[in-house]
Amino acid sequence: MNSTHDIDFLGIKLTTGSQLASTILLIVFAISFIVSAFWICRDARLRNKDPFLAFIFLSAAGWPFSLLWWLWLRPFTQKEREEEAAKNVSGDCPKCGTFLSGKQECPNCHWNSKQT
Secondary structure (H helix, E strand, O other), rough: OOOOEEEEEOEEEEOOHHHHHHHHHHHHHHHHHHHHHHHHHHHHOOOOOHHHHHHHHHOOOOOHHHHHHHHHOOOOOOHHHHHHHOOOOOOOOOOOEOOOOOOOEEEOOOHHHHHO
């Protein structure tokens, strides 16, 4: 017997609105987890880390907290490392030999470390 309060959602018979809401919420969480898993695996590949281990971390550490941890603790990319190294220039100027001591621009010949 069909009750007048039955709801058919994706072929699943739901008897109350709260069951419908919980089903939709479960679907949203599942889609969010899947999207997060693909993003973390792609990001791990870009950072030369094992995507499988990144997925295990996502699953074992408890989503969504593991996603936040990954964003906070993820390793630098090669480009980010090079940019950081350019900020911390020290040594002699390659153009005139003046000691730079962490400066971006040589005070003598005005060579800029960002030019290289």
